[in-house]
Amino acid sequence: MAGDGVENAKPPQKQEDLQPHPVKDQLYGITYCLTSPPPWPETILLGFQHYLVMLGTTVLIPTMLVSKIDARNEDKVKLIQTLLFVSGINTLFQSFFGTRLPAVIGASYSYVPTTMSIVLAARYNDIMDPQKRFEQIMRGIQGALIIASFLHILVGFSGLWRNVTRFLSPLSAVPLVAFSGFGLYEQGFPMLAKCIEIGLPEIILLVIFSQYIPHLMQGETCSNFFHRFAVIFSVVIVWLYAYILTIGGAYSNTEFNTQISCRTDRAGIISASPWQ
Template identity: 30%
Template sequence: MKAATSYSSLLMEDVKQNVEIVDSNKQNSQVNSNNQNEPKKESKLLYGINDAPPWYLSIPLAFQHYLTMIGAIVSIPFILTPALCMADEDPNRGVIISTMIFVTGIVTYFQATWGCRLPIVQGGTISFLVPTLAILNLPQWKCPPEEEISKMNDDEKLELWQIRMRELSGAIAVSSLFQVFIGYTGLVGKILKFVTPLTIVPTVSLVGLTLFEHAAETASKHWGIAAGTTAMLTLFSQVLVNVSVPTITYRKNQGLVVTRFQLFKLFPVLLTIAIMWSLCGILTLTNVFEEGHPSRTDIRLRVLTDASWFYIPYPGQFGLPTVTLAGVLGMLAGVLACTVESISYYPTVSQMSEAGSPPLHAINRGIATEGLGTMLAGLWGSGNGTNTFGENVGAIGVTKVGSRRVIQWAAFIMILQGVIGKFGAIFIMIPDSVVGGIFCVMFGMIIAFGLSTLQYVDLRSSRNLYILGLSIFFPMVLCKWMQNHPGVIKTGNDTVDATLSVLLGTTILVGGFLGCFLDNIIPGTDEERGLVEWSKEMDLGDGDVVEKPSSDYDFPMGMDLLKKWDWTYHVPFLPTYRLKKES
């Protein structure tokens, strides 16, 4: 009891002190960094990118990010494994889930610590499912009839899906070399001047617009629970965000005292999930939700019982990856889409976490790290790649916590869950309707963040409105038609057919390309296109020297040594790139 009250006291005191310190620092930093001599709004962030909440506060904050991404990541294997011809009762489904989350933790930690250094989560993405399903829909990889599978022995059933996993693993690992190459060579920085606001708006917005069917599917398991989850998250994160909850704590030499704790500002997602999950538990125990109802808390109990206690995923656990041209070219479409999407997220996350504008070296390093993460995901056998998690970008906006330390703790939780199978299985049991309610908020915020980039462009320009409307609407029409008419492209070459089907069936790729192409060929002034204002947020690589670099993207150690070596100022992925050497 003494330990508990001591913990509570530490928590309340630290929150109060940190909120005051952070708010004060943010106000001072905004005044000092105001190059335009215009007043900026007071910071609403509780913790910025460089702030380090104590461990007993960081863990629950990190748990929110874990819970935000776990539903989306788990949904990928449930779509993937049937296409691999894997049986529903196959325990290896849990191994794939653990592998994906384990790799997510490793890549997320490396990205936040040594990569782009932004508080982002790198994990499995829906973008890779489109090329994956296109590859598995090729004649040689289609699943045999059910009656034929039923006649197979266990070893044959195992080989049936593992040979397909090896094909995906090789395609993902090899195609990811594209990101590694353009990142470490600095080619990403070269193309940034063509990735304009009218490229980013359709790319980011279409992520949320494309995912609406996934959100609707999960929310429709019980619209009452989903709507209640959305309403409760809105109440906690927006209406009650500045309300402090009186709490009784114990202080040495003072005894019991009343302190105020910003519960709703710190833990809106965690609090919402806990309450709605508990409500579903009550409705399950009282049999209001009948047996088999999708919102029952015991609907996935078998996932928990079948999960192993301890298992360490390793590269090639399903066999040596195989490589084919059709697979690599098809998967390259997912890599391209993820590259544009991540580039779009970097300035958004930097603004949300109140960091400096992302410099070229951070963008180059971030994309290269994402490529390495995708390669690891392929070699480990997750059946998917890695990309910036839009759901967790939305979580930063909801929780007002943009600390990279919190993301590092979240990465540790993911790695732990990947090793202890039953730990993650508990949270896989969160009812879909609760997850759907969270998605309605998160995906909506992704759309809003994408549209917020329009602040840089002239919306009175008919040119800009034409590009904006066409680049958002046309991909939704084309890609939906492609999904409803598989196999419609027949050039006589299966590889070309699969590649074109994947390219034309990915909304974010079509929308981003269309916005970029039209914005760069249709005449317009830099002011009209938003390039003047955008250059203040994103380093476009036009100059040779950055006069006021942001230290937010420096390595956590070794910077003094890097600054002593002349050659480091010419390496496009090092923090010293394009700086003047100090004399």
């Protein structure tokens, strides 16, 4: 009997044959993880949506800097293009060599206060040529960021941050992230108020698509579809709404600042691009 039991025993499973448990068996509410990525069509749409989300900060920060420098639209375009390019490079490095989280490494608002101190430095007041002044300020900002990045590299490669995170909990991390984001309200909501008929519908539609419609839809597929692509739906609808108002002449006789904030053809970014 003992011999039969040994003969009928299954061979031990090889390490490479081991498969992870389905994602839903790991964490409730998690559909995809590192070992089970979404299909390519959904991945492309989610990536484009993430691009739309980060585009606000990518455009907002150069707009704030350029307004303090009194630079041209061409200079703002250069800043936006530089941020997009560097964000793409950093995201690729993070995806292949970093944490591999589905996140875009974009511009950080945390550096804006110190960057503003460089922009408003007195040593640039003697430069009369706006283009040369812009270039000198950008060189100063780049040099400061390079020096500051060495501190990040030192903390990361030395393992110091790993020891610090042991003492951090979600209760302490959430206020830190929240306070960093709350700083954008000072810039974002006054800009939204400049064109309330465009900004307010965007916020309302985003809340409806992300928080209400998924609970009203029957079936998990439809619910997840509206929940995951709420930003794309709201941005497309509101942009078409703004475009209709623009071509319909709703802002033809309004003030110049209102046209800059509300019209879809007054940003000056596309027309100032080198490839235009």
